[in-house]
Amino acid sequence: MRPLRTLAAAVALLATTGCAMQTVPHGRFAALTTRPAPSLGFQVDGATRTRDVEAVVLSQHFLWVPTRTHPPTLAEAVELALYRGNGDLLVDVEVDRLFFAVPLFYAQEGWRVRGDVVRSRPREGSAAPAPVPADDPFASPGTAPP
């Protein structure tokens, strides 16, 4: 009788928690990138744009044992989208966190990003590197030109 009660309790617990597929919206972004910003910013007007690029990075867990050595990250999802769209900037981006679990036995978690990938144009007129403005807001501290 006791094993039956234990089994019933386990089933009740599983039924309570359920197999949950959760998509948590993290919002809509005008622009996201993992690539270093060009010194003159991203020249978006007239740039090549690949629409509706989607990238998903997931990690699976079997009996709480992960199948990857590191968790999937937002930066990884953005980088994958940029790679797929062959660009350097994501615009009109939707970011979602994904989670699915069969409690105790299996789980998967990750990130999904969807948006347009823009390949910002190189500076017109020359192949020489563009001069870095003295007060470039995207430049790293300590990397200002002499």
Add this chain to the structure above:
Amino acid sequence: MSTLPPVLRARLAAVAAIAAAALALPGCVTDQGLLPVAATRPVELDLREVDVRGASIHRGVKGSDTRVTSVLFLPTGESPRLENAVEDALLDHGGDVMARARVRTIDWWFLIGVSTLEVRGDVVDLLEVE
């Protein structure tokens, strides 16, 4: 304690050890990576079009969004959002775009689960330029 039977004493010790481990183990911080540009609102990213000398930059600004995600292992359906964390940082200094935003998630559990999404980076106000 000395009056307890040895079997019960051993069981109590085991429960105490498990409780101590449960207190010590949960909680993790995950680095979600570095985003050189994160903008929640439409903003001019072509710096040729703006006078960057007029832009105001606040370095090392932190924004976060924290939610209780579970109570006694039951999910609350709440989750922190990246958009809220970035907006928190932007609103703090009246900026338009975050540059070099380091994103990380901080989770811990003890009877309740709490999740925080944190961004730390530079807040740039490009709208102030002439």
